[in-house]
């Protein structure tokens with residue numbers, strides 16, 4: 331064996347052992363971080379050596395130095411933000427992706443990666459109920475999927491007015507506006523900034539009790555836009571971050587299209603409802619939109635980084651992104667990802683998606699969605715039934731909200747807010763479960779989000795149990811004081 335082969339063998343075997351120790355410890359170890367920022371810095375900020383180290387030593391020390399600073403988000407007791415884990419086949423494919431180290435920009439430099447993406451894209455459209463003729467891109471996440479879709483929108487809307495945005499840019503162009511609801515995700519704002527549209531062009535429309543854009547206000551805004559012959563994007567939600575709200579696509583999509591607007595759907599996790607007969611009604615009418623963005627690294631449980639962009643009009647998509655250069659070898663018959671993606675050189679991220687979808691099958695995706703939603707509901711109802719807790723939102727999908735009340739008779743909303751943050755923090759120190767806080771309709775709340783394939787009833791029971799003891803202890807404390 332050559333020296334380099336031996337280095338791989340020793341290093342990767344050590345890595346496999348460390349990976350298994352980590353994965354098998356997820357059910358037992360604390361789910362939150364157990365070391366603070368100064369400790370991590372002290373351990374990791376070593377002087378960069380003049381000479382290098384043996385690779386196995388680098389890995390050994392890395393594993394040791396990050397200990398306690400790796401959240402258990404790959405495990406079943408992590409309910410913070412919207413974060414999934416990794417399915418075994420997806421993780422393995424991701425390891426191989428790094429091993430093969432393909433540059434998946436073009437078919438010419440990564441033939442199998444190009445075909446895998448072609449196949450995965452078709453499977454995804456099928457599962458998510460999107461038009462078969464839609465084009466797609468596998469991006470780093472939903473953030474860049476928004477950039478991709480909105481670049482296609484910008485291209486198409488301005489081309490209709492005789493403006494070539496790729497050549498001329500936006501200065502002097504017709505003014506493009508985005509109509510959306512105040513409940514949108516911040517990644518929309520960043521996409522709008524990156525594309526030079528500018529945040530001022532985003533018009534916030536009110537949302538109703540269910541978190542849906544209000545039809546009459548939208549209609550008025552569309553009418554106003556039409557009067558000025560202004561190119562317009564209507565940006566809708568399939569699952570907002572706090573309550574998983576869905577816009578009323580059946581009503582809104584035809585209305586927006588009647589006015590000539592481009593309809594984009596943010597379905598980072600919510601688009602996956604389509605895979606389940608119990609939840610797909612939430613997306614009724616969404617297939618009529620112009621573009622859709624979603625994630626693989628959240629609910630599909632592929633490792634970070636993986637998002638998907640879909641565009642109903644492939645020419646708009648290609649017009650915004652494709653690139654030709656004399657030194658690039660293009661294949662007429664094959665998929666060249668550079669024509670659809672914002673990146674140039676890129677990871678072969680289709681492998682993990684392909685593997686995840688094959689491990690689950692359509693039925694497996696359906697079960698994953700339904701199981702997560704059932705656990706989310708059960709968590710919210712059980713936690714909400716504890717003394718001192720209050721349910722704010724029962725999950726429609728896999729997102730719910732609970733808050734914790736200050737039991738003093740004179741307690742104000744500010745006291746309840748403080749109490750809610752205190753309980754979330756106290757739970758994290760137990761290491762039993764992890765939830766994050768949010769401010770929703772002016773009140774602090776604990777977000778309950780379930781999207782990990784590993785989450786089971788035991789995980790739910792442990793989270794409820796840990797919260798129950800925190801609430802009890804705190805009551806005792808306040809009686810004593």
Ligand SMILES: *Cc1c(COP(=O)(O)O)cnc(C)c1O
Pocket residue numbers: 412470471472473474515517569570571596597598599625637
């Ligand atoms: C997570 C999320 C995003 C951003 O997706 P990334 O994959 O983090 O880039 C956008 N919209 C919603 C609703 C999300 O939950």
